[in-house]
Amino acid sequence: MTKKQSRPNILVVNDDGITAPGIKNLIEVAQELGNVVVVAPDGPQSGMGHAITIGKPLRFDQVDLYPGVEMYKCSGTPVDCVKLAVNKIFKGKKPDLCVSGVNHGLNNSINVIYSGTMSAAVEGAIEGIPSIGFSLDDFSQQADFSHCKKYIKTISMEVLKHGLPPATLLNVNFPKGDNLKGIKICRQANAKWAEEFDERKDPYERPYYWLTGVFQNNDKGEDTDVWALEHGFVSVVPVQFDLTAHHAIPVLNSWTFDV
């Protein structure tokens, strides 16, 4: 029998905001595994990347959304939420696990860098907390997360059991639908967004622009997250926040810098 005091402490965050269905599903799984604390943005913060709030102060309030769950909403970014959780709630006693999501929309490939969901998990990892970001290939508010839950549970349990290699975290993405073929450990596909700006005129005849784009996969590899998702697998990519391109150091050392 698991003793109450041995249950892990789990921080749950997201970027779609504290009322999003995705985080509700993640909270439900986390409650099966441990003691849950939720700190999430008070509104949508998609595409915020690793932004932090330094030009204005933050608001931070406890809320009572789901029975028995300690929850806080924050006026800042997903990364702010993690920083506030570590500093103001856990007060230096790190949680045993940080889970972020479940995001409404994929965060595979290059999306890892734009995603508030993934940046929250990256911040958890920077803080030394085993961290996982979860995302589903469905932007809808009516998205069905039920097929993700057993995978979220088993992946979280493995991370709680083994820990993660130093300075790494996991980026987990789910295909839509319930015919999942299993889990595939992947690398980030070499892909990008080809931007398009939708130009419109405001009522005063001044132009404004909506950022849109088309996802372009330039990677034929069968070991990528894009490939795995297209073939019905749950993709798991280990992510690091040391951005050093170590292979480029000898190249740069061969250059002549005349000053």
Added chain:
Amino acid sequence: MTKKQSRPNILVVNDDGITAPGIKNLIEVAQELGNVVVVAPDGPQSGMGHAITIGKPLRFDQVDLYPGVEMYKCSGTPVDCVKLAVNKIFKGKKPDLCVSGVNHGLNNSINVIYSGTMSAAVEGAIEGIPSIGFSLDDFSQQADFSHCKKYIKTISMEVLKHGLPPATLLNVNFPKGDNLKGIKICRQANAKWAEEFDERKDPYERPYYWLTGVFQNNDKGEDTDVWALEHGFVSVVPVQFDLTAHHAIPVLNSWTFDV
């Protein structure tokens, strides 16, 4: 004699905003090297990381700040600026170089991930443009950038000459003062911010929080950017945006995921 049409096209961006002294200094160097187009935020965007603007539209207007320089201000993030420049100004014909900064404040070590300056350069690299972010160890609006200029010029010239290894960019940081010892190619130091939140009460007795923190270097290596800067060198770190922790893939493949 350099023919006019052979001069490289250079995109200049930043995160401190289009009126910051740092970008003025960067523009001056870029004008010595090529044809300059500036696209910068209309106000401060420090700490915006790789945020993009998807929940609201963008404004984008030509301005006339410095004689003979094509300049645009943008209501969005540093990354938005690069996307707008590539799509609306260069219209698919990529610039030959993207330079970001000069940032008022260091972006060494883990700061690369929070920095709007560096994220703009990362976005340039994602777009396939040779890209460099420059930052100075001085937050002041009166910061003296004069000792940086010859280094900015030589590093930019080397990048224009050689290109950069695929999917990499450069993170260049300058110490304060004019006794620079030269350039050192480095890796990103293993360091982090220990957050502290400054809690205050508003006039209605409600709490609010300012994010502050202390930089903690946990890396004794003499091949890091932190070491180089502390010892009077200009640090140059090659940066990549493939965040895959390749070394962790075999570890994860050894786990059992029971679903």
